[in-house]
Structures are given as structure tokens and as C-alpha cells.
Amino acid sequence: MGPLIPNGLISFEWNSIIAIIIGIFFGFILEASGFSSSRKLAGVFYGYDFAVLKVFFTAALVSLIGLLYMDYLGYVDIGQLYVHPTYLWGAIIGGAIMGVGFVAGGFCPGTSLSAVAIGKIDAIFNVIGIMIGIFIFSELYTLFEPLYNGNFQGNITLVDSLGVNRYWFVFILTVGAIIMFALSDMIRKRVKKIFY
Amino acid sequence: MINRKLAKVLAFRYTLLAVILILLAGGLVLLPKYEKHEGINSEELLSNAISPERYISTDELADKIVSQDPSFLLIDIRDEKAFKNNSLPGAINIPLKKLLDEDSTTYLDQDEFDVILFSNTNFQADQAWILCSRLGYKNHRVLKGGLNEWFNTIINPPKPTENMPASAFELYSFRKAASMYFGVAYPEAIKKQPVVKKVIPKKVIPVKKKKKKMPEGGC
Numbered sequence: 001m002g003p004l005i006p007n008g009l010i011s012f013e014w015n016s017i018i019a020i021i022i023g024i025f026f027g028f029i030l031e032a033s034g035f036s037s038s039r040k041l042a043g044v045f046y047g048y049d050f051a052v053l054k055v056f057f058t059a060a061l062v063s064l065i066g067l068l069y070m071d072y073l074g075y076v077d078i079g080q081l082y083v084h085p086t087y088l089w090g091a092i093i094g095g096a097i098m099g100v101g102f103v104a105g106g107f108c109p110g111t112s113l114s115a116v117a118i119g120k121i122d123a124i125f126n127v128i129g130i131m132i133g134i135f136i137f138s139e140l141y142t143l144f145e146p147l148y149n150g151n152f153q154g155n156i157t158l159v160d161s162l163g164v165n166r167y168w169f170v171f172i173l174t175v176g177a178i179i180m181f182a183l184s185d186m187i188r189k190r191v192k193k194i195f196y
Numbered sequence: 197m198i199n200r201k202l203a204k205v206l207a208f209r210y211t212l213l214a215v216i217l218i219l220l221a222g223g224l225v226l227l228p229k230y231e232k233h234e235g236i237n238s239e240e241l242l243s244n245a246i247s248p249e250r251y252i253s254t255d256e257l258a259d260k261i262v263s264q265d266p267s268f269l270l271i272d273i274r275d276e277k278a279f280k281n282n283s284l285p286g287a288i289n290i291p292l293k294k295l296l297d298e299d300s301t302t303y304l305d306q307d308e309f310d311v312i313l314f315s316n317t318n319f320q321a322d323q324a325w326i327l328c329s330r331l332g333y334k335n336h337r338v339l340k341g342g343l344n345e346w347f348n349t350i351i352n353p354p355k356p357t358e359n360m361p362a363s364a365f366e367l368y369s370f371r372k373a374a375s376m377y378f379g380v381a382y383p384e385a386i387k388k389q390p391v392v393k394k395v396i397p398k399k400v401i402p403v404k405k406k407k408k409k410m411p412e413g414g415c
Contacts (some may be wrong), residue, residue: 058217065220072227167224174221178214
């Protein structure tokens with residue numbers, strides 16, 4: 001049956017409208033769960049709040065398990081879903097830069113925008129910084145291009161590249177994530193409490 | 197009282213959620229496995245199979261070969277012996293039993309060329325076509341009637357009788373020309389043309405008469 005738009009169950013024009021609606025809900029839930037606070041986000045790195053880690057990992061796991069069940073029952077063809085192409089060097093170096101920005105600024109790009117929406121000044125500066133970064137990157141694109149397009153791996157997933165059974169992979173990932181959550185709770189209890 | 201009970205249960209809420217998550221993920225592992233249907237589904241295969249577009253006529257193919265169309269691959273489905281004996285020019289031999297070999301898929305599963313399958317009749321080629329379409333290979337067609345039809349129409353075209361329409365004669369002359377391209381010799385084509393002596397017309401060189409010039413002015 002699904003995915004709905006590629007199979008013509010919903011016409012292509014609805015694409016942006018659905019994206020905007022989902023985006024509004026995503027922003028609302030980010031803000032409602034307190035992710036528009038840079039202190040909460042930076043807490044992952046200082047060990048006093050692991051909410052970000054838990055939320056995003058749980059979201060990934062729930063959608064992964066849900067999609068696999070729906071694929072099994074024939075509601076979604078998992079082969080038709082979009083898999084983001086992997087550029088290994090771009091992912092490693094871009095990820096490192098993004099991580100540094102995350103610690104320093106206390107926002108990831110999505111949460112910075114939801115913090116701008118509630119009028120946080122640090123978030124506004126963060127977004128301006130992101131824009132400057134984009135500007136510098138696009139001006140020096142010819143310089144960065146070999147890095148940006150380097151080591152292209154295609155639209156691969158971890159299951160493909162490791163060559164393991166995806167159900168076992170998801171099960172082990174889930175168990176690992178829950179152990180990680182428990183460990184992060186233990187770390188949080190040992191770290192000095194910070195009120196923010 | 198109710199609140200206290202609820203609070204007791206809720207104290208374990210994260211453990212509970214974790215257990216649910218692990219159970220769901222474990223359920224994925226324990227699900228009974230079944231072979232997933234690869235390639236296109238049967239409805240699509242049927243609609244492809246009944247479509248007349250999956251055949252190419254011998255005339256179309258002859259036209260393509262003669263005009264040196266680079267956009268297609270000819271695949272001979274017969275066995276090697278028959279292929280060595282005779283085949284179409286530029287054909288590649290992939291016997292039916294080797295159809296699913298790795299070397300064959302490089303020819304069959306690609307988007308750049310149209311693939312034209314043929315055998316002696318279109319029976320074996322149809323089998324190959326079904327197998328390939330079922331796997332989702334694109335742009336596959338079958339030579340209608342196979343090599344027998346090719347022989348009957350292109351190599352040895354039936355001469356139209358006099359009461360046939362003009363289009364039959366046109367088709368015949370096309371097929372005849374095509375067969376000549378493929379190396380068939382016609383006795384009437386070999387006949388010597390009578391040499392006609394050219395009569396060289398005498399050149400008439402007109403002598404231009406000088407026009408008398410009118411006297412222009414005086415000097």
C-alpha cells in the first residue's frame with residue numbers, strides 16, 4: 001500500500017502541505033518538551049540531563065520498529081522509502097563540526113529555530129551563525145567540494161553495509177539503547193544537580 | 197487511595213515502557229519468516245504480458261538493423277549450437293538455461309538499451325521474456341514469430357500477387373531490399389543492365405552577333 005505519495009494514494013501536491021503540518025507539530029513538541037532551552041540540550045554533554053539522547057533515540061527506535069511491522073504486514077514497502085545517500089567524509093567531518101557547534105551554542109539546527117520562535121536571543125544569534133556558516137560554505141564550495149562529495153557510498157543503510165539480519169539488528173539496537181538509557185540515568189544521579 | 201495505587205504503578209513507568217519496547221523488537225525477531233515477493237506483482241506482469249507492445253515485428257527489426265540503430269541489443273535465446281549455425285547479425289547468445297547467470301544479467305538488466313529476445317519461434321523467447329519481466333527488467337521485447345518468421349518474411353519474402361493492394365508491393369520491395377542487405381542474391385538483380393550508348397548531343401555554339409552600337413554623343 002504505502003508509502004502514500006509515491007504510490008499515488010495522496011496526490012503529489014499534498015507533499016508540502018503535509019510537510020508543513022508535520023513540521024508545525026515537530027516544532028511544537030520540541031518546544032513543549034523543553035528542547036528550546038540550550039541548557040537542557042547542552043546537558044547531554046555535561047551529564048546532568050540526557051533527555052535529548054533518550055527522546056531522539058526512542059523516536060528512531062519506535063519508528064524503526066513500527067516501519068518494520070508495517071512492512072511485514074504489507075502496509076508500507078520499506079524498499080520504496082527514501083534512504084539518505086552517504087558521503088563518508090562529509091558525514092564524519094560535518095558531524096564533528098555540528099557536534100562542536102552543539103556544545104558551544106547549545107542548539108541543534110531544529111531546536112534553534114523553535115527557540116527563535118519563543119524569542120530567545122541566544123537562539124537568534126545561533127541562527128545568524130548558522131546562516132553565516134552556510135554563506136561561507138557556499139562561497140568556498142569549490143574548495144570544499146572534494147570533501148563534500150568524497151567517498152560516496154550510495155543510499156546504504158547499516159543493515160546493508162553490515163550484512164546482518166535487520167530484525168536481529170533492531171532487537172540488539174533496542175536492547176543496547178535501553179542499557180544506554182539506564183547507564184545515562186546512573187550518570188545523571190552522580191553528577192551534581194543543576195537547576196535551570 | 198486510587199492515586200496512591202496509580203503512583204505505585206507509575207513509578208515503574210519507564211521500566212514498563214522499556215519492557216514494551218524490547219518485547220516489540222523481540223517480536224520482530226520471532227515473526228515467522230516468509231520469502232518476500234521479488235520483482236513486479238502478478239497484476240502488473242499480466243498487464244505487461246497482454247500488451248501488444250511487447251512484440252516487435254520482423255519488419256521493424258529489419259528496419260532497425262538496416263538503419264544501424266544503436267539503441268537495442270539482440271539476444272539469441274537458443275542453445276550455442278544453433279547460435280553458431282545461424283543467427284541475426286550482432287546478436288548475443290544467452291541460452292535459456294543460462295538466463296539467470298550473473299554474466300547474463302549485465303546484458304538483460306540495464307536501462308540503456310532495448311533488449312530484443314528471439315528464438316526459432318517466439319515460444320522460448322516468450323518464456324525468457326516472462327522470467328525477465330517478472331524480475332523487473334525493463335525494455336524487453338520479443339521478436340514476433342522468431343527466426344522462422346524472420347526467414348519467411350525478410351530472407352524469403354512471399355511475392356505479392358497482382359490483386360493485392362499497393363502497400364503489399366511496397367512491403368515486398370522493402371523486404372527484398374532488406375534481404376539484399378542481409379546477403380540474399382536475387383537473380384533479377386544480378387542481370388546485366390543493357391548498356392545504352394549515350395548519344396552525345398552536338399554542342400551548338402551560337403555565334404553572337406555584334407549589336408550595332410548606336411553612336412553615343414560626339415567627341
